[in-house]
Amino acid sequence: MDTFALVVTIGVALFFTYTNGFHDSANAIATSVSTRALTPRAALLMAAVMNLAGAFMGSGVAKTVSEGIIATPTGDKGMGILFAALVGAIVWNLVTWYFGLPSSSSHALFGGMVGAALAGGTEVIWGGVLEKIVIPMFVSPFVGLIIGYLVMAAIMWIFRRSGPHKTKRGFRIAQTVSAAAMALGHGLQDAQKTMGIVVMALVIADVEQSGDPIPLWVKVASALMLSLGTYAGGWRIMRTLGRRIIELDPPQGFAAETTAASVMYSASFMFHAPISTTHVITSAIMGVGATKRINAVRWGVAKNIVLGWFITMPAAAAVAAVSFFAVRIFFG
Template sequence: MDVALLVVVVALSLGFAYTNGFLDAANAVATSVSTRALTPRIAVAMAAVMNFVGALLGTAVAETVATAIVDLDGATESAALIVLVGALVGAILWNLVAWWFGMPSSSTHSLVGGLLGAGIAGGMTVHGAELVDRVILPTLISPLVGFVLAFGLMIAVLWIFRNAAPARVNRRFRIAQTASAAAMALGHGLQSAQKTMGVMWLALLTTGVLADGEGIPVWVKVSAAAALAAGTYAGGWRIVRTLGRRIIELDPARGFVAETVASFVLYANAIVLQAPVSTTHTITAAIMGVGSTRRLAAVRWGVARDIAVFWVLTAPVAGLLAAGVTLALLPLAG
């Protein structure tokens, strides 16, 4: 029974990584595609490769996911694994809903909400202070930082190039976007794949396959990276259109600034704070920040409002879905 449940958790984890990839493909490629810096197919291929590389560059975020959200100690192996199954199913279902409506929802929020909903339904302890300090606060603050930094940097760029020929500036920033899109995709891999690694690692520790203190196995890192990259290559074109065109019409300079700022925020959280933050929220906020330098009316705030509604709904709905699945499966734990 426990072996079967462990296999299910691993399979669902990789499925979550895949949905995370196609849901978040827009994070790395939307601005570059919308400004025609890259063709769609080249953009997603580059993003998939950089996702894979970024996923192998660290494990700090994975350790936070495994240790700072739900405490599975003291639960039976079956009950703990069922909680993880419920969390993953809830997160995957919400990812599919967001993709269907073309909304850039956060896979981070759906997974955290799923873990909390499943954990509470399963009678597990939630890490209070750690959850707030290492997960919730960085997740809430990162979009604000992305918006402010993107607005400020875009103002600086506009001032520096105020006397330059627009055609030349656009051409140069379109070339520069190749680098900024790659950096964004690397940051996405560094953040998103590690969340999948964290769940798989937690399952292996819970069942005794790994002893306490053992690091994340190579096969876990590679499989999570490959699933995320495959999902990214599959693409999420509904969301690409929302991020790249429906919020604001981006020019190459604004696309470059948005990607650069979002990459910086992702790296800072992954390396310095070791916090799992939303790449979706970060790049969306940065796009709104650069768009606001044109004029506030240039941002389609109606679309931004719809995105915000999905942001607010993500964690609680994923949590409720996860709780329902967990309660349905718990009798199997005996």
Template sequence: MPLDSVTLGAVVFAALVFAYTNGFHDAPNSLATAVSTRTLGPRAAVIMAAVMNVIGAFLGEGVARTISRDIIHPPEGTGGAAVLLAALIGAIAWNVATWSKGMPSSSSHALVGGMIGAALASATTVEWRGVASDFALPMVVSPLIGGLLGYGAMLAILWLFRRTNVRRITRNFKIAQSASAAAMALGHGLQDAQKTMGVVVLALVTTGYQNSYDVPLWTVCAAAGAMALGTLTGGWRIMRTLGRRVIQLDAPRGFAAESTVAAVSYATSFIWQVPVSNTHLITSAIVGVGATRRLSAVRWGMAGNIVVVWLATVPGAAVVAAAAYVLLSTALPI
């Protein structure tokens, strides 16, 4: 079997492992608020999130094209496949490390960090303009938007229902939150499954098995299935952090946070076609809705720890990916 085929198979396998870790690592994004407010039971929430992840994966290719074309340009053949394999190793390692600590971090940022680290270690061209416009800018802006929109959405809810019985509004918002949790899980599938697809497509182009950046149907199915399987395994450690340790949520605040994340996910996927982190969005939205209660209601120490992990994600995954490439380059005839 040609070496290019072997390395391509390794990249595809690693990409599916990454999608799996993305599922169990980022499942709490779609589950934590609904479970912590007792709107959904854990089992029902996991099944709902997995189903909506799969549906979302089939709704677009724009983010996949951005990942495959605008971040790095690996060399053709085995060398390029090795770069992508090292990038995925870095992203997977970071996902597992942060999951083991129960800390929410961005699988998307780990993937891009891994791509940049492997590229720098291999002297591969990095499309810095694309990194700045399609990754760095959304990375900085999206949490700010999530926090502000979450704050604004919760203020609107408080004003609109200011004369409504508290028990009645909570009961009704539990029903509404079931829909908003499903919408957020759909947005997660739409965004994050495409990132796995983008890496696979780039590997196909790099090894000469495909000339265009179109996403094959088998790639969509494989990425969706791997992510759904990961989601079904849950991510309870991170769920406790998001659902209880940042702020104690109720149904109206859960609805406001989830609706905010769903809206931003759809806009960035369909309009701007740039990758964003659902982890960053839901965390910032939770902080935003919590701040409407009072600023002291937010556990700022825990929020600060999460921000530290956010800032460490790109360089951390990049370092691991660079080390992985060095090891691969000694084992393969690159």
């Protein structure tokens, strides 16, 4: 196996993690920044540190990515498939970041893997795609929407006799905790996805065996790149999540972040399902906003976001397929 191809593929995987970080930094901190619970830079630093910590909390999601979506390809063609899958995901991340659309980096990666595998004649494990990706893609936003609504309704009832100013001040402080929990969940979910890709590359290159523990350097590298990307910040998407869906106040921000973090921890530890942090926090914001009044949510903006969710996987798959054919043409 060409060592150069392995190094390049791992390098592209780590760059994907970096784009994932700045693309998804808004997921963890947009609500806290929009409610002024945290300053932007303080929020980004906190998110970067918590992302780093979250990356070391488990490996179930990484195993799903490395073994449950496509059959591990072999040889130079296999490395080309991984490379093309990452290119598809990176291109979609950059396009959606440019337009400020909070799409899912996770589903861009999964779409890239499926598209490159189909182009390269590698088996797609459709049962795993359905069970671990497609079903959670529909279920997790619905759960986030409903739980977000219920949590916010409970907060409104519990604090119904409290003074608005005092309540908002208290929840502004509480948001530092909920934002940290959200960032920890993001690290738990998204760093592991890159770990799974790097492990696949190492297995293809016969450096590691399938089923071996994830090497420490893979965990450290993936976590650091995700944290660096997070600290770089994704301001375009932050404006969309923090203000364009609904103007959030501190209790609403706390409810949305707590909901999203709870869903991510449950998916990671109970089901080893690589869900989208973007889908969960966005739907939680919608659910929280709907408690105010249904038309308080800017459903036109929400509709465009949801449409972006549906086209992410096929769009990334198409880019990955084209990338695979380009790699085969130019590099044989």
